[in-house]
Amino acid sequence: xxxxxxxxxxxxxxxxxxxxxxxxxxxxxxxxxxxxxxxxxxxxxxxxxxxxxxxxxxxxxxxxxxxxxxxxxxxxxxxxxxxxxxxxxxxxxxxxxxxxxxxxxxxxxxxxxxxxxxxxxxxxxxxxxxxxxxxxxxxxxxxxxxxxxxxxxxxxxxxxxxxxxxxxxxxxxxxxxxxxxxxxxxxxxxxxxxxxxxxxxxxxxxxxxxxxxxxxxxxxxxxxxxxxxxxxxxxxxxxxxxxxxxxxxxxxxxxxxxxxxxxxxxxxxxxxxxxxxxxxxxxxxxxxxxxxxxxxxxxxxxxx
Numbered sequence: 163x164x165x166x167x168x169x170x171x172x173x174x175x176x177x178x179x180x181x182x183x184x185x186x187x188x189x190x191x192x193x194x195x196x197x198x199x200x201x202x203x204x205x206x207x208x209x210x211x212x213x214x215x216x217x218x219x220x221x222x223x224x225x226x227x228x229x230x231x232x233x234x235x236x237x238x239x240x241x242x243x244x245x246x247x248x249x250x251x252x253x254x255x256x257x258x259x260x261x262x263x264x265x266x267x268x269x270x271x272x273x274x275x276x277x278x279x280x281x282x283x284x285x286x287x288x289x290x291x292x293x294x295x296x297x298x299x300x301x302x303x304x305x306x307x308x309x310x311x312x313x314x315x316x317x318x319x320x321x322x323x324x325x326x327x328x329x330x331x332x333x334x335x336x337x338x339x340x341x342x343x344x345x346x347x348x349x350x351x352x353x354x355x356x357x358x359x360x361x362x363x364x365x366x367x368x369x370x371x372x373x374x375x376x377x378x379x380x381x382x383x384x385x386x387x388x389x390x391x392x393x394x395x396x397x398x399x400x401x402x403x404x405x406x407x408x409x410x411x412x413x414x415x416x417x418x419x420x421x422x423x424x425x426x427x428x429x430x431x432x433x434x435x436x437x438x439x440x441x442x443x444x445x446x447x448x449x450x451x452x453x454x455x456x457x458x459x460x461x462x463x464x465x466x
């Protein structure tokens with residue numbers, strides 16, 4: 163697909179439920195102390211260092227303990243396997259990949275509609291993503307609950323999406339996998355999406371009542387749509403399975419916008435969060451200067 167999720171957004175837990183991150187550096191020796199939390203860069207975070215595997219090695223040498231790859235499902239099998247080996251050798255945890263990529267330009271899927279077609283296709287994607295997750299040693303997969311249907315009352319859509327997510331959870335839970343639903347903002351990036359806040363995700367996750375269905379709390383989206391970040395995390399914590407950072411405005415590294423990520427990192431440490439924190443944002447500066455600023459930004463919030 164020529165129009166990827168990352169292209170569109172660039173233009174426009176329970177703690178116990180999350181696997182612990184390895185403290186081991188594996189076969190490669192790190193040049194820097196490990197971060198206290200599992201911040202996860204992605205391909206492009208350190209683009210000047212080479213290709214995918216070179217960027218993973220560089221990230222490990224800077225003390226990062228996790229990696230994220232939204233587009234991993236579309237990679238060739240041999241590339242998926244090479245990435246998994248590189249992460250294992252460095253003692254790094256694989257974060258999320260997108261299990262069912264929406265058709266952003268077409269405003270699909272519509273999982274709450276009167277037609278079963280989009281729900282059936284969504285569940286088919288979930289089934290075929292299981293082998294990808296196993297190949298990558300991933301435990302969490304991102305899903306988006308689709309777009310609104312203006313002809314169907316929202317309460318009916320909510321019920322249908324809860325049923326759909328319960329079925330999806332039944333597919334993945336026996337494999338030890340968790341689908342994390344990502345609420346998206348409608349003000350800047352994704353007009354028309356169904357799930358727009360962590361609170362709404364909480365209601366769907368509670369309704370699905372499955373260990374295989376949790377919330378992806380992307381704080382960039384939540385800040386735009388609702389704000390009140392720490393109280394929201396606190397209220398919804400039992401259903402949050404994964405975290406992503408990105409400052410607002412601009413969706414760049416911490417310190418470039420209005421979010422106090424140092425306070426959020428402290429809150430996560432106080433709640434013994436042992437999972438991955440996806441660095442779901444770009445760099446504020448190009449090239450190596452931007453990469454150095456990115457590392458410094460995470461050091462600054464990690465030591466407070």
